[in-house]
Amino acid sequence: MQDIIHLLPDSVANQIAAGEVVQRPSSVVKELMENAIDAGATKVQVLVSDGGRTLVQVIDNGLGMSETDARLAFERHATSKIKKAEDLFALNTMGFRGEALASIVAVSQVELTTRRADDELGTQIVFSGSELQSQEAVAAPVGSNFKVKNLFFNIPARRKFLKSTQTELNNIVSEYERVALINCDVEFSLIHNGIELSQLPVSSFRQRIVNIFGKKINAHLVEVSVDSTLIKIKGFVGAPESARKKGALQYFFVNGRYMRHAYFAKAVQEAFANIVPAGEQVPFFLCFNVEPSHIDVNIHPTKTEIKFEDEPSLWKIILAAVRESLGRFNVAPGLDFSLDDMPEIPVMDVVAAGDRLPVSAPKVSYDPSYNPFKKNAPDYRKTDNSYWEKLYRGVEKTSEVEESLGSSSCDEFLASLAELPQQKDELPIPELLAQYKGQYILLSSENGLLLVHQRRAHIRVLFERFRKQLYDKRGTIQGLLFPERVELSVAESVALDAIIEELSYLGFDISSLGHGSYAIQGVPSGLDGLNPATLLTEIIHSVIEQTTAPKDTLFEKMALSMAKQMAVITGQVLQRDEMEVLVAELFATETPQYAPDGGIIIYTLQDSEINRFFAK
Secondary structure (H helix, E strand, C coil), rough: CCCCCCCHHHHHHHHHHHHHHHHHHHHHHHHHHHHHHCCCCCEEEEEHHHCCCEEEEEECCCCCHHHHHHHCCCCCCCCCCCCCCHHHCCCCCCCCCCCCHHHHCCCCEEEEEEEECCCCEEEEEEECCCCCEEEEEEEEEEEEEEECCCCCCCCCCHHHHHCCCHHHHHHHHHHHHHHHHHHCCCEEEEEEEEEEEEEEHHHHHHHHHHHCCCHHHHHHHEEEEECCCEEEEEEECCCCHHEEECCCCEEEEEEEEEEECCHHHHHHHHHHCCCCCCEEEEEEEEEEECCCEEEEEECCCCCEEEEEEEEEHHHHHHHHHHHHHHHCCCCCCCCCCCCHHHCCCCCCCCCCHHHCCCCCCCCCCCCCCCCCCCCCCCCCCCCHHHHHHHHHHCCCCCCCHHHHHCCCCCHHHHHCCCCCCCCCCCCCCCEEEECCCCCCCCCCCCCCEEEEHHHHHHHHHHHHHHHHHHHCCCCCEEEEEEEEEEEEEEHHHHHHHHHHHHHHCCEEEEEEEEEEEEEEEEEEECCCCCCCCHHHHHHHHHHHCCCCCHHHHHHHHHHHHHHHCCCCCCCCCCCCCHHHHHHHHHCCCCCCCCCCCCEECEEEEEEHHHCCCCCC
């Protein structure tokens, strides 16, 4: 019987390793940018085409490589970072395994041009799927220029599973931002299909945050600084008003390396307990400096997860540091009077002690002839209500429902519920009975009592309205008297540019001002009481989270985000005609029983259940 165990060829082993290291084009961007930082570069350019499918190019002005090093760098486990096992616990560089370039070259076509400062000529080397195509001496600037073309060209199955260009570009931007955030002493630029998306000059950490995520965040940054024997922490957390339900900017860096750490993120969130609403998260940008021997960065192929030696103690330090910063900068809610808002206090003349004005007792005037017990005085004990009617004559009666609604009127609510086409087999609308606790609408039907979740019902109605607008490519735009300016990050700008036409179908009129600034000149009708910038940001983040290409899914994401923002809030008391319109529109939708996100809208309490309860 023949032996069945054999060694894999290097090309196959590299492709297997690439399955862990190179998951998508953004993985290539991350590895090449980190290599540039390790090479001492002060300027790094990232150029991508078609979301990184056809080209990922990283140019740096670092040390460069010799002819021998350029050839050897593409071999598996070839590295200049470590020589023995003990070096793994004293790492001060980004890369160290020597797997990145070998994995990249195994699944793409790579061209490297590099030169050291002491060399007259540089080296150009070309690979295709781990096979060396050519190597020659060329004139080149100091540094390295990596061109990675046609990723996964030799693995069609993996190339087929790449997401849309927009999704892959979003992932590239995320990796670019992570590397650029912590390396503030390096100049970065990002170009996609010949269009510059980002230009980051050398700056401080705070300014780098502002340059990436927009000027608006600057006012919400609270500095955090602590120096202990276990860890040094520097960075910023967001003020409570910067909290959001999703898309919060949360970054941890350890010794210059980005990491994810859910346990430490909970420590930051705990510091904001009872300050921000439940379910919302604050942004943070925290840099940890610890002894390399106290962490293990070798537990994950992409090195984004790190194990710490004493995590419970570090958790307490992080919590205390954030709380101390919030208290030191007086972030807790309170009264804040600026000089411009101070009320004008009249200045009074100062009277000398010897020149004081004479003081007299106050005088009280009254009618001595008034007697409440005379017969002509109104008798409040009589059952005749004519006296009270005279007293309140001319005053309109206001119901409790109208008082609870405040300034919102029935007409405004009816206008927000646009008419939808009735289905052929329209469901009979049950009889409206009442509203319960501003949350449920009670209806009477043949089978029993129907409980309708009013917010979910309104979401279903608005969802189908907005989805229809997207497919019909029509929307009612309400112009703003004063355009509202909004500052977006690179990732948000990329997502907005991809859906700006679809947003016009919803009723938005948006124009670009350049460098991540946009002007909202028109909004969907019926948006009274909502912040257009907040609504726009919510839609953008719902698109960023979108990982599939079909247009149908994108439209549903956008329509659902709009519907959730514009639907009635839980606890809002509705007038009877408002409830009647809402119920009628609900039963005209395709699936009135369920909300777009799967929540139940209608629950039936059967007559048999009610009768069985009272049978005892």
